[in-house]
Every structure is written in C-alpha cells, then in structure tokens.
Amino acid sequence: MDYTGFLANIAILVLSGFIGFAVISKVPNTLHTPLMSGTNAIHGIVVLGALVVLGTAENPGLPLQIISFVAIVFGTVNVIGGFVVTDRMLAMFKTRPTSTTMTDGKN
Amino acid sequence: MDILVYALYIVAFAMFILGLSGLTAPRSAVRGNKIAAAGMAVAFVATLIHIRETSSWLIIIIALVVGVIIGIPPARKVKMTAVPQLVALFNGVGGGTVALIAWGEFIESDGFTGLHVASGPVLPLVIASLFAAIIGSLSFWGSIVAFMKLQQILPGHPLSVGRLQQPLNAILFLGAVVAAVIVGLGSVSTGADPVWFIAILVVAGILGVTTVLPIGGADMPVVISLLNALTGLSAAAAGLALNNIAMIVAGMIVGASGTILTNLMAKAMNRSILSIVAGGFGGGTKGAASASSGDQIAKSTSAADAAIKLAYANQVIVVPGYGLAVAQAQHAVKDMAKVLEARGIEVKYAIHPVAGRMPGHMNVLLAEADVSYDAMKEMDDINGEFSRTDVTIVIGANDVTNPAARTDPNSPIFGMPVLNVTESRSVIVLKRSMSSGFAGIENPLFFGANTTMLFGDAKKSVAQVTEELKAL
Numbered sequence: 229m230d231y232t233g234f235l236a237n238i239a240i241l242v243l244s245g246f247i248g249f250a251v252i253s254k255v256p257n258t259l260h261t262p263l264m265s266g267t268n269a270i271h272g273i274v275v276l277g278a279l280v281v282l283g284t285a286e287n288p289g290l291p292l293q294i295i296s297f298v299a300i301v302f303g304t305v306n307v308i309g310g311f312v313v314t315d316r317m318l319a320m321f322k323t324r325p326t327s328t329t330m331t332d333g334k335n
Numbered sequence: 336m337d338i339l340v341y342a343l344y345i346v347a348f349a350m351f352i353l354g355l356s357g358l359t360a361p362r363s364a365v366r367g368n369k370i371a372a373a374g375m376a377v378a379f380v381a382t383l384i385h386i387r388e389t390s391s392w393l394i395i396i397i398a399l400v401v402g403v404i405i406g407i408p409p410a411r412k413v414k415m416t417a418v419p420q421l422v423a424l425f426n427g428v429g430g431g432t433v434a435l436i437a438w439g440e441f442i443e444s445d446g447f448t449g450l451h452v453a454s455g456p457v458l459p460l461v462i463a464s465l466f467a468a469i470i471g472s473l474s475f476w477g478s479i480v481a482f483m484k485l486q487q488i489l490p491g492h493p494l495s496v497g498r499l500q501q502p503l504n505a506i507l508f509l510g511a512v513v514a515a516v517i518v519g520l521g522s523v524s525t526g527a528d529p530v531w532f533i534a535i536l537v538v539a540g541i542l543g544v545t546t547v548l549p550i551g552g553a554d555m556p557v558v559i560s561l562l563n564a565l566t567g568l569s570a571a572a573a574g575l576a577l578n579n580i581a582m583i584v585a586g587m588i589v590g591a592s593g594t595i596l597t598n599l600m601a602k603a604m605n606r607s608i609l610s611i612v613a614g615g616f617g618g619g620t621k622g623a624a625s626a627s628s629g630d631q632i633a634k635s636t637s638a639a640d641a642a643i644k645l646a647y648a649n650q651v652i653v654v655p656g657y658g659l660a661v662a663q664a665q666h667a668v669k670d671m672a673k674v675l676e677a678r679g680i681e682v683k684y685a686i687h688p689v690a691g692r693m694p695g696h697m698n699v700l701l702a703e704a705d706v707s708y709d710a711m712k713e714m715d716d717i718n719g720e721f722s723r724t725d726v727t728i729v730i731g732a733n734d735v736t737n738p739a740a741r742t743d744p745n746s747p748i749f750g751m752p753v754l755n756v757t758e759s760r761s762v763i764v765l766k767r768s769m770s771s772g773f774a775g776i777e778n779p780l781f782f783g784a785n786t787t788m789l790f791g792d793a794k795k796s797v798a799q800v801t802e803e804l805k806a807l
Contacts, residue, residue, distance in 0.1 A: 234456045244584045248591025255359045257713050260695030263358050265422050267592050271567045273585040274432040276382045277577050281439040283386025292442045297398045299435035304402020306429040311372040312410035318365045320702040
C-alpha cells in the first residue's frame with residue numbers, strides 16, 4: 229500500500245466516524261438494546277480480517293493456523309449470534325402497530 | 336478481481352449504513368437489521384473471492400462451521416432477561432478476534448518487519464495493529480468479566496482494591512504501551528521477541544479485568560456500551576492495518592455510535608464516563624448514607640390492599656427496574672395492565688434510560704410481553720405526569736426513583752435525573768426485601784408518607800395483585 233492509499237483509508241475512517249454520529253444521534257430509548265446488539269453484530273466484520281490474515285499467508289505455520297482458527301470461530305460467533313439475537317429482539321417490536329390501535333384507543 | 340472485491344466492499348458498507356439508519360425507528364428496525372446482515376454476507380463473499388487462492392480452505396471452512404454451531408443456539412434460545420450478558424459475550428469474542436488478528440499479523444510478518452519490504456507507510460500500520468491488539472484484548476477480557484457479573488458467576492457489586500485501583504490500572508496501561516513500543520521499535524530491525532507481543536495481550540487483558548471488576552451492576556449499561564464502542568474502534572484499526580475498507584467503515588460506525596450511546600447513558604446518570612470507569616458509586620460517602628436511616632420505618636402492604644388502591648385509580652404508572660428482569664415479571668405485569676385497562680384505567684410505563692443492565696433493557700422486556708411501545712414513556716416525557724397519577728407501581732427499580740438525587744446534596748447520586756415518582760398520589764414499591772440497591776444507597780422513597788411496600792418476589796406479587804383485582 230502506498231501513501232495515497234493509506235491517506236484515502238484515513239479519509240474513509242474519518243468520514244465513517246461522522247456518519248456513525250449522524251445516523252445514531254436520534255434513536256429512541258426503546259431501541260437502545262437492539263441498536264447496541266445490532267452494532268455489536270456489525271463489528272463482527274472482524275471475521276473478514278481473520279480470513280484475510282490466514283487466507284493471504286503463504287504456507288502458514290501451526291501457530292498462525294491455530295490463532296486464525298480461533299479468530300475465525302470467535303468472529304463468526306460474533307456476527308451470526310449478533311444478528312440472530314437482534315432479529316429476535318426486533319421481532320417483538322414488529323407486531324406493535326396492530327395492538328397499539330387496540331390498547332391506546334383512548335389517547 | 337481485486338476491483339470486484341473492492342466494489343463489493345463498497346456495496347457492503349453502504350448496506351451497513353442503510354441498515355443502521357433503519358435501526359433508529361421501531362417500524363424500520365427489523366428491515367434495517369436484515370439489510371445490515373445482508374451487507375455482511377456481501378462483504379463475506381468479497382473476502383472469500385479475495386483469498387480464493389489460499390491453501391487453508393479446510394481450516395477456514397471448519398472454523399466457520401464451528402462458529403455457526405456455537406453462535407446460533409444461544410442467540411436463538413436466550414431468555415430476553417439474559418440478553419445483556421449475551422451481548423457482552425458476543426462483544427467479547429469480537430474483541431478477541433481483533434487481538435488474535437493482530438497477533439496473527441505479527442507472526443506472519445515476522446514481528447512486522449515484513450511490512451518494511453513494501454514502500455509506503457509502515458509506522459502507521461504497525462501502530463494500528465498494536466492499537467488493535469491492546470484494545471481488542473482489553474475488550475475481550477473486560478466483556479468476559481461483564482458477562483460473568485451479569486450471569487452472576489461473579490458478584491454484581493463492585494470488587495476493587497480500593498485506593499490502589501486507579502494507580503494499578505494506570506501502571507497496567509503503561510505496561511501495555513511500553514510492550515507495544517518495544518514491538519514497534521523491533522519492527523524496524525529484526526523484529527521484537529514474540530514474548531513482547533504476548534506481553535501486550537496479557538497486560539491489556541489484565542487491565543480489562545481490573546477495569547470492569549470494580550464497576551457495579553447498576554453501571555453495566557454504560558460499561559457494555561463502552562466495550563462495544565471499543566471493539567468497534569479496534570476493528571477499524573485492524574481494518575486500517577489490513578487495508579480493508581469494509582472493516583474500517585463498519586468498525587468506525589460502531590465506534591462512533593457506541594460512543595454516543597455510552598455518552599447518553601452516562602448523561603442519564605449525571606456522571607462522566609471517566610468517573611464510571613474509575614469505579615464504584617461515590618465510595619466514601621456510602622457509609623454515611625446508610626447510617627442515617629436506622630429509625631425510619633417503611634409501611635408494608637398486602638396484595639389485596641394494593642389491588643383496591645389500583646382499582647379506584649384513573650391513571651397508573653409502572654416503573655420497571657432490574658428487579659423485574661430478575662423475577663421475569665414482564666408477562667405478569669402485562670396481565671395486570673390488561674385487567675386494569677379493562678376497568679378503564681390508563682396504564683403507562685415510565686422507563687429510566689439506565690433502568691436494567693443494558694441500554695433499553697426494559698423496553699425489550701416489556702415488548703416481549705406485548706406492551707405497546709406507545710405506552711412506554713421516556714423519562715422527560717413522563718416526569719410531568721406523576722403529579723396527575725393516582726398510583727405508581729415501582730417494580731424492582733431503586734436508584735432511578737430515589738428522590739434524594741433531587742433533594743439531598745450529600746447523596747452520592749445527587750444531580751442524577753430520576754423519575755419523580757414521589758409526586759404521584761400514592762406509590763407501591765414491589766421489592767424482595769429492604770436491602771438497598773446495587774449502588775448501596777438508601778432510598779428515602781421507601782419511607783415516604785404515601786409509599787407502601789409490597790414485599791416478595793415481583794412476579795408472584797404482581798400475579799397476586801392481578802388475582803385480587805379480578806376478584807373485586
């Protein structure tokens with residue numbers, strides 16, 4: 229990687245930070261848990277890093293293989309588990325609009 | 336092919352951003368999560384294309400299968416009350432991955448000396464990797480401790496070495512940085528001894544443990560949120576080191592959003608993130624606060640009396656807290672609300688931002704019990720309503736209702752925004768016993784003139800009240 233590429237990556241890093249701030253600034257309390265759980269799943273993206281480290285190594289030795297193996301397992305657990313549990317949580321909010329009209333009639 | 340990989344990464348992170356913005360409203364949240372998950376699948380495929388010539392397919396496939404097998408069952412089966420510890424655990428393994436990636440890179444590049452062969456920025460990449468190693472390891476071990484505290488494998492109350500805690504943490508942090516500098520300097524010549532890299536991981540790990548151990552259960556929403564943000568930042572650093580834009584964008588977004596969420600939580604407790612991480616609630620003032628309450632007597636009540644009070648109310652507000660989660664009383668509460676609503680009584684839920692053990696914990700539990708999200712009110716929206724409320728039922732909540740936070744400048748939680756439950760005409764507090772909350776602070780609410788206590792398991796108490804209501 230040359231300096232231009234590196235600086236471009238830094239630019240992307242900074243812009244992503246601002247996007248993160250902008251997108252999340254107005255989230256109702258109700259969704260704090262799913263949001264955290266969702267962002268938790270998204271940082272499971274690190275599994276890609278584990279794949280790249282092992283996948284691009286020429287003739288990886290045993291230590292690297294073991295470390296990468298554990299890293300991929302961990303990363304996969306983070307991603308899969310994170311998205312599944314978030315989906316379960318959000319499904320509970322999903323049915324709301326129909327029952328809302330019934331119980332909140334007097335508002 | 337590399338262009339294809341890059342293009343797919345761009346598609347992937349666009350989907351992350353789209354999905355995440357969906358998560359900001361209840362109606363679009365399910366779709367948002369699915370979009371983000373689909374984005375993850377795209378990024379994953381792109382990475383497999385990128386490493387298509389690898390000789391390690393077998394290990395990769397086995398690892399992926401093992402990960403799926405371990406990851407899905409707990410996510411599917413976990414009770415909603417146990418979600419905080421599961422999120423902590425998932426967060427921990429993510430941090431662990433980052434630390435291991437950095438370690439793997441260290442080995443693969445012969446102590447980062449391999450990076451010097453290419454022309455380009457070397458030092459920033461080494462720094463990014465070392466940052467990832469420190470924060471990743473800290474986040475892993477910190478999350479494991481948070482998990483054990485929430486799962487009650489470790490006691491929930493603060494565990495610390497007292498005054499020495501902060502100096503100890505500072506020394507550990509310095510130790511990790513020194514080891515990192517040694518590894519960094521080594522990369523210029525022949526590469527540092529691998530022992531130094533392991534030292535980074537170990538010392539940062541110990542720092543993670545000693546940082547989270549002294550933090551009490553009530554502060555856990557802030558801690559989990561903070562650890563989540565840290566894992567995100569370390570993922571971004573690892574992405575920088577690996578020149579992987581999907582990791583940079585995703586990690587940084589998580590880092591930024593996690594920081595906002597952490598800040599919101601800390602604000603809701605009127606404390607700085609730093610003072611929460613520094614551990615304990617006040618500490619020194621604790622003894623003084625508990626000594627002053629000896630002669631006060633709380634009035635206890637029965638389920639039948641509570642039911643009568645409720646039956647003649649116009650508006651009832653339920654204040655849920657961690658005790659509701661422990662007793663798994665959310666369905667019982669919903670049943671009670673149904674009976675009350677059938678009598679034409681309005682039932683609302685007042686949710687303090689830090690009630691429970693993770694941000695929004697109470698909302699998720701009540702949603703599980705089919706409580707309408709329009710009935711769940713945030714603190715600022717409902718605080719004006721208590722004075723118009725006949726009965727407020729406090730279920731397993733303590734510090735978030737403590738009037739001392741508004742009236743007693745000597746209270747350790749003075750200044751923390753609380754729910755003004757004392758303004759309602761009467762308050763019924765459901766509690767297991769008279770013990771003070773996680774923070775160990777006396778709550779004058781329990782001794783208030785219009786407060787009555789209904790002792791016992793929250794779920795059973797609520798069910799009894801419901802039975803009495805039906806019988807009326």
